[in-house]
Amino acid sequence: xxxxxxxxxxxxxxxxxxxxxxxxxxxxxxxxxxxxxxxxxxxxxxxxxxxxxxxxxxxxxxxxxxxxxxxxxxxxxxxxxxxxxxxxxxxxxxxxxxxxxxxxxxxxxxxxxxxxxxxxxxxxxxxxxxxxxxxxxxxxxxxxxxxxxxxxxxxxxxxxxxxxxxxxxxxxxxxxxxxxxxxxx
Numbered sequence: 001x002x003x004x005x006x007x008x009x010x011x012x013x014x015x016x017x018x019x020x021x022x023x024x025x026x027x028x029x030x031x032x033x034x035x036x037x038x039x040x041x042x043x044x045x046x047x048x049x050x051x052x053x054x055x056x057x058x059x060x061x062x063x064x065x066x067x068x069x070x071x072x073x074x075x076x077x078x079x080x081x082x083x084x085x086x087x088x089x090x091x092x093x094x095x096x097x098x099x100x101x102x103x104x105x106x107x108x109x110x111x112x113x114x115x116x117x118x119x120x121x122x123x124x125x126x127x128x129x130x131x132x133x134x135x136x137x138x139x140x141x142x143x144x145x146x147x148x149x150x151x152x153x154x155x156x157x158x159x160x161x162x163x164x165x166x167x168x169x170x171x172x173x174x175x176x177x178x179x180x181x182x183x184x185x
Contacts, residue, residue: 031052035180039173045065046067048064053139061130061131065122067126074121076117077166078117078149079094079150079152080092081150082148084175095114096144102162103160104116116166117132147178150176151175152171156168
């Protein structure tokens, strides 16, 4: 046998439900953001790479890079330096775990540089999309924070085996990773 809830109780429950306070802040305090504006040293390459760290879920790295040779595969890495003044300024690959080994991004940071990222491929219009989630880096204050580090695009694909940098070739573009609208780290 079914009972029908009297309209009075339905109205009372609805009034209670819709009177609950709503969040008004636009950014979840559990999410930190950072960006890097990539610029080519000699080529007309540019792009924006964003970083979004969500507590307990990792760091999402995403964005577009333009001005690339169509259909070519490129290596992209996070480097330990804090400058893009010239192609030597970014320093070596970001390696806070001190693994000393270049390797595939799927490995633990104990067995590779934390800055080793998957290759990207430019489409027919010369635009490559970056879209990767990792637990190897972060934006909060820690040895694994990439705030102030650099992200570097290389001329060739990464083979993930050649030491120390994956045979990725010349550095062709760079951007400094800067915090964006974050509460205190």
